[in-house]
Amino acid sequence: xxxxxxARSQLDADSLLLLNIGTTHTRVSLIDxxxxxxxxxxxxxxxxxxxxxxxxxxxxxxxxxxxxSELVGCEFFDExxxxxxxxxxxGTGVDAVVLTLSLQADVRVALVGLLPDISxxxxxxxxxxxxxxxxxxISLGDRRSxxxxxxxxxxxxxxxxxxxxxxxxxxxxxxxxxxxxxxLSIYMMPQDSRPQVLFMGNSSVAAKVQDLLKxxxxxxxxxxxxxxxxxxxxxxxxxxxxxxxxxxxxxxxxGGIEGLLSWTGGVLTPSPLGMGTVIELLARSAPPKxxxxxVSVGSGxxxxxxxxGATLELSVRPDLNLGRNAPHLLDLTSWRDVxxxxxMEFSEEALRDYLYNKALYPQSVPATAExxxxxMAITREVIRAALRAAxxxxxxxxxxxxxxxxxxxASVIGSGAAFSSMPKPGYAALTLxxxxxxxxxxxxxxxxxxxxxxLGAAGRVNPLAVVQVLDSPAFPQLGTVxxxxxxxxxxxxVLRYRLQYADGRMIRGxxxxxxxxxxxxxxxxxxxxxxxxxxxxxxxxxxxxQGGSFAVEGGLAGLIIDARGRPLVFESDHAKNRxxxxxWLTQITV
Amino acid sequence: xxxxxxxxVSLLVVIRRQRVLPSRGSIIVRVNQKVSPSDVIxxxxxxxxxxxxxxxxxxxxxxxxxxxxxxxELDENVTGGDILAGPVxxxxxxxxxxxEGRVVLQGDGRxxxxxxxxxxxxxxxxxxxxxxxxxxxxxxxxxxxxxxxGIWGNGCQEFGVLRMSTQSSAGVLVVADLNIEMRGAVAVxxxxxxxxxxxxxxxxxxxxxxxxxxxxxxxxxxxAAEIPVILTEGFGRIPMNSAIFELxxxxxxxxxxxxxxxxxxxxxxxxxxxIPLPAVGSADVPAEAVQLVVGxxxxxxxxxxxxxxxxxxxxxxxLMPVQNGMRVSCADVxxxxxxxxxxxxxxxxxxx
Numbered sequence: 009x010x011x012x013x014x015a016r017s018q019l020d021a022d023s024l025l026l027l028n029i030g031t032t033h034t035r036v037s038l039i040d041x042x043x044x045x046x047x048x049x050x051x052x053x054x055x056x057x058x059x060x061x062x063x064x065x066x067x068x069x070x071x072x073x074x075x076x077s078e079l080v081g082c083e084f085f086d087e088x089x090x091x092x093x094x095x096x097x098x099g100t101g102v103d104a105v106v107l108t109l110s111l112q113a114d115v116r117v118a119l120v121g122l123l124p125d126i127s128x129x130x131x132x133x134x135x136x137x138x139x140x141x142x143x144x145x146i147s148l149g150d151r152r153s154x155x156x157x158x159x160x161x162x163x164x165x166x167x168x169x170x171x172x173x174x175x176x177x178x179x180x181x182x183x184x185x186x187x188x189x190x191x192l193s194i195y196m197m198p199q200d201s202r203p204q205v206l207f208m209g210n211s212s213v214a215a216k217v218q219d220l221l222k223x224x225x226x227x228x229x230x231x232x233x234x235x236x237x238x239x240x241x242x243x244x245x246x247x248x249x250x251x252x253x254x255x256x257x258x259x260x261x262x263g264g265i266e267g268l269l270s271w272t273g274g275v276l277t278p279s280p281l282g283m284g285t286v287i288e289l290l291a292r293s294a295p296p297k298x299x300x301x302x303v304s305v306g307s308g309x310x311x312x313x314x315x316x317g318a319t320l321e322l323s324v325r326p327d328l329n330l331g332r333n334a335p336h337l338l339d340l341t342s343w344r345d346v347x348x349x350x351x352m353e354f355s356e357e358a359l360r361d362y363l364y365n366k367a368l369y370p371q372s373v374p375a376t377a378e379x380x381x382x383x384m385a386i387t388r389e390v391i392r393a394a395l396r397a398a399x400x401x402x403x404x405x406x407x408x409x410x411x412x413x414x415x416x417x418a419s420v421i422g423s424g425a426a427f428s429s430m431p432k433p434g435y436a437a438l439t440l441x442x443x444x445x446x447x448x449x450x451x452x453x454x455x456x457x458x459x460x461x462x463l464g465a466a467g468r469v470n471p472l473a474v475v476q477v478l479d480s481p482a483f484p485q486l487g488t489v490x491x492x493x494x495x496x497x498x499x500x501x502v503l504r505y506r507l508q509y510a511d512g513r514m515i516r517g518x519x520x521x522x523x524x525x526x527x528x529x530x531x532x533x534x535x536x537x538x539x540x541x542x543x544x545x546x547x548x549x550x551x552x553x554q555g556g557s558f559a560v561e562g563g564l565a566g567l568i569i570d571a572r573g574r575p576l577v578f579e580s581d582h583a584k585n586r587x588x589x590x591x592w593l594t595q596i597t598v
Numbered sequence: 599x600x601x602x603x604x605x606x607v608s609l610l611v612v613i614r615r616q617r618v619l620p621s622r623g624s625i626i627v628r629v630n631q632k633v634s635p636s637d638v639i640x641x642x643x644x645x646x647x648x649x650x651x652x653x654x655x656x657x658x659x660x661x662x663x664x665x666x667x668x669x670x671e672l673d674e675n676v677t678g679g680d681i682l683a684g685p686v687x688x689x690x691x692x693x694x695x696x697x698e699g700r701v702v703l704q705g706d707g708r709x710x711x712x713x714x715x716x717x718x719x720x721x722x723x724x725x726x727x728x729x730x731x732x733x734x735x736x737x738x739x740x741x742x743x744x745x746x747x748g749i750w751g752n753g754c755q756e757f758g759v760l761r762m763s764t765q766s767s768a769g770v771l772v773v774a775d776l777n778i779e780m781r782g783a784v785a786v787x788x789x790x791x792x793x794x795x796x797x798x799x800x801x802x803x804x805x806x807x808x809x810x811x812x813x814x815x816x817x818x819x820x821x822a823a824e825i826p827v828i829l830t831e832g833f834g835r836i837p838m839n840s841a842i843f844e845l846x847x848x849x850x851x852x853x854x855x856x857x858x859x860x861x862x863x864x865x866x867x868x869x870x871x872x873i874p875l876p877a878v879g880s881a882d883v884p885a886e887a888v889q890l891v892v893g894x895x896x897x898x899x900x901x902x903x904x905x906x907x908x909x910x911x912x913x914x915x916x917l918m919p920v921q922n923g924m925r926v927s928c929a930d931v932x933x934x935x936x937x938x939x940x941x942x943x944x945x946x947x948x949x950x
Contacts, residue, residue: 055601060866061886075599113864158648192710196648196702198622261864335814357813361834364814368749368832368861369603369899372945373926376901380922431923 023095024473025084025102026462027069027268028279029056031112031308031331032371033425034068036076037459037482038102039466039473046473048482051457052076055371058111058262065111066264091271105271106466110139110279112308112326112333113261115254118144118166118203120190122173122182125149127209130234130241131172133401134208137247137322138254138280139309140168146189148182154189161193166203167257169194170250171217172234174210183209187217194224202226206253208234208246229253247322251278275468279304280324282464283313283423289467289474290419291315297406298418301444302460305387305424307331307370310394316404316415323398328390330383330426331370334363337386340393348578349385349442351590352378362386373429380431381589384439387426391443409546410493413447413574416548420444421483423455433564434526434597437486441596447493447574448548452486452563484531487563493574494545494552498522502571503547503555504540509533522577522588524595525569529562536560537567565596600927603899603947606870606884607841608745613872614729614883615857618736619720620644625737629729633722635757635855639737646715649696654707656693657686661707668709670701682709723755724855724872742881743874744849746842748808748828751858751869752820758784758805760854760873762847767810768837773798780804784854786846788838793819800825806856808846808871810838810905826858828869836905839897841949849873888950890943896931900945907949908933914940 024039024046037051052075057068073084082099086092092101117140121128128147135142144164146157161169169190174183194202204227207217214230221228231249236242255278259265269276283302290300294315302313309326327336337346343356362382366372374380395414404415420440427436437452459482467474477483492502500521507527508514519525529535537560543553550556560567572592579585619625623642627633654664667683670676676695684692695711703710726741761783763771771787773795781802790812796819799807806826814833830842855872888894890910897907902921908931917925918940926942933939 054599057601059863063864063866071599155648155650158650159645162648163645192648192650192703196710196712357815358834360814361832364817364833365900369945371600371603372900373924373942374900374922375920375924375942375945377922379901380924429924429926431919431925 023102023104024466024470025105026108026459026466027105028108028110028459028462029058029065029069030110030306031329032056034065034072035458035462036069036072037457037462038076038080038082039477045480046470046476047480048457048459048477050076050079051459052079056111057264058113064264065262066267069268093271104469106277106462106469107268107272107275108277108279108282108462108465109255109258110306110308110461111258111262112139112329112331113258114326115140115168115257116143116164116166117141117168117170118146118161118164120145120169120171120173120186121147122179122186122209123147123149126238127172127174127235130243131170131208131246133241134170134234134243134246134250136398137243137324138250138278139324139326140250140254141326146186148186157189158193158196161190162196165197165201168253169203169205171205171207172209174213174233175238176211176233176236178210180210180213183213184216184220187220191220191224191226194221194226199225204229204253204257206231206246206249208232208249244320248281251281254278277461277465277468279461280311280313280322282461283311284320284322285464285467286421286460286474286478287313287315288320290478291317291320294418297408298416299404300419300421301414301417302421302423303391303440303444304455304460305330305390305426310390312394312398314398314402316402316406319403319405321398321402323394325394325397328394330366330386330390332367334366334370334386335360337363337390337393341389345392346385346389348585349388349589350381351586351593352381353582353586354382380435383426384435387439388443395444409551410447410574413445413493416448417444417446417450419451419453420446421453421455421460422486423458423460425458427454428456428458432597433486434593437489437565437568438524438593438596440486441489441491441568441570442576445491445574445576446489447491449558450489450491451561452489452565452568453483454486454564455482456484457482485561485563487529487565487568488560489568489570490539490547491570491574492541492545492547494542495573495577496521496542496544501542502545503542503569505569506538507560507567508536508538510535519569519571521571521573523571524592525571526565526596526598527567527569529560529567531562531564533562534559535562535567568596600942600944602890602896602943604886604888605749605897605947605949606745606747607839607845607949608884609845610742610875610878610881611745611884612740612742612881613724613726613745614738614740615724616730616736616738617720617722619734620718622734623718624734625731627728627731627737629731631728632726633728633739634725635721635723637722638719639722639728640720642718642720643715644718646699647697647713648702649711649713651682651693651709651711652707653683653693653704653709657684657691659686659707664707665705668704670704672702672704673700675700682711721755723757723857725874741872741874742877743872744845745884746830746845746871748830748858748869748871749832749861750829751860752823752827753858753860754806754824754826755857755859756784756805756826757853757855758782760784760786760846760850760852762850763787766837767840767843771795771809776802778802784808784856786843788843789835790816791835796820796823796827799823806858808856810843811836826856828856828858828871831905832899839905839907839949841895841907885950888948890929890946890948895949896929896946897949898931898933898941898945899947903933903936903939903941906933906936911938
């Protein structure tokens, strides 16, 4: 069967096999119809086998599939070792396969723009949406000679050159002059390591750019102008093109991937795009004036996907991770910011050593309670560093009343082993709460099987499956969280609540400043909560001191009332703060 | 399921190492040639400068006419000051080569010139026999000896005679321990704490340092030292693994080749120490991708038993709880005096 026929046959498939190749782990999930709805039947994982001595990602996938086969009693391979697609019934084979890649592989990009503050800035922003590393920048405004620009590009050895410049109907000669420098630089590079070019500038010169670079045997892809006018920025088409080109570069580097692509009709989805698809989908049906946030923290990168109505903001930070770049965190955050989350004394030297050792052994896991707390603290600050960089440029189509906190978010999805492998749901909930510090009423959702990216990629094959699996136990709610905005003294009253369960039972309580209250409300149960709010606090129900009554849903951690204020307040005394950290974990895991 | 990390700590193996030029150049050794660690086996140039000449402007001619005065063929090598175009007119205007290099492109009144760049010499870094060669790119050298892989290196390469600088695998090497007898040797120490030690070692000079661990704060000093520094365990205050310490101790007085290259997971490169030994009996190439099975020698990578060595006693099925409540794939490991402990497989390193 040709790739095209294979791809066509996969549309509207019944059973779906999701493959995700990550930096340290390869995960496979089987989705099928169970009681008339799509469900995740099982997930299995194995170490990724991209590195030496294996150098074959297919090996890790096959081992993981062997485990999945044992778990579900399905035969995935025929007697010749070929994956059975489509399924033959009776638990044999699958109808479609989806492959996503979240593996960190140091894709080097050089940026080229006309003006540093306009096109170069936009293209730099674009790189934040893909797992790439910027190794050189040139522009007409950098005051270098053409020779110096050529040397900069040649010495940077980029895998990909991103070019922007010239608004629609605007500059063209200057763009072509810059492209000449780019072309000569590529010509000077060894033939077997010439970079690809993504052109996102003035569309009227796109054909000339193609001609110019053809002579260098260079592959040029064009996407819509990233800066159609001085006032407007259009990142979306470039974002898709950049992620796809990044995936192609990885494809060329990864041994064994071609075999996997023969299962997917040649389709390979970069993980950030998969996650973005899910967030985009959820954001379209989010309550008015509320967004959706996806957070994925892994050994390869940290990804933030924020959706506000039809707007998707994607931020990928390969430099911020729990793996080989872990020490970089301390270039962006002070060690005290990490240590403030710990219930024990921890020196700068010890933290630095911890991060460097984590970089040496990214697959290792915390085995002691102390190491787990350190890992949680690092995860919080990794997310906070990513949010600090990304959130100021989010295009939020509504205003919100609170300064210094994120826009109201209806749901947060936490993905990655940093959340899914926690010993109790409260650990994951606290890590997310501390890192994001949402305001108002928010649902925390756990990607329990680390499949959100692969699920998003499955939207191409079976959109219904995506919707139904998102509403399944694979994505359990950690809890509805009520986070009043405001400040007070420790122990001062914040709110009074009355929760009426569906069976008529009722409980009441007072919550004081600086504490987390867990109200028992198991996963799947609904209840009506009535809030009386102190005048110094705002829950987004109409202003400061405005309470109300609304429906809430339980979760693995229960109903969470986070009365620690926004932004979070820490004790200035170190000993008291350490006690506070212990108390917060105790309160949320009660 | 996790595949554990693997480190070679081998007493006698056949070691094959490919030495690769950073960019195309020339390999100057042949297959079957014997090489010593300091032998240059290839040369290339790095970071050549580029010059874009407007010949037409330089000669004061229209571009089409200027092309007639180009004096060099494409790819022709020239020395600094050689005429690239001209002479023109009674002033005999010319364009000259700014340095030694070659003409890369010319036409339409312009010329692109590439300078020679900085010379780079590729050294063998271990004694052995050349067993393979990719012209202009790499040579593969084979030797027989002991092999110890490290976990971090500062990028330098050197060879010298092994000397133990601390009594035990947990011993700390301090400046006061250093004396003139260590000059020219490779120092082996349990661990290092003082960043000043690297400057003192380089000033003696010693040929290299192998230690179990050092604080990560020492990284800048270790990188600045012009001698290879290899860590076998990691950062912090972790003693050198006893199996590795003993291997070095039994080879005191022998020459060792230190390649403190940075780890490259894609290429399978790690910092390493090779101690060439006479081939007695048969030696094999080190086994790769060995499976974790009962009886396998392992070391623990993380707390609470970081750096401890033992052997696998059993591999429980499924996910097991560890001290902090997480459920992960585990192995039961006998750790000598500590006894039997349960360790996440992800935190094990197979010593092979």
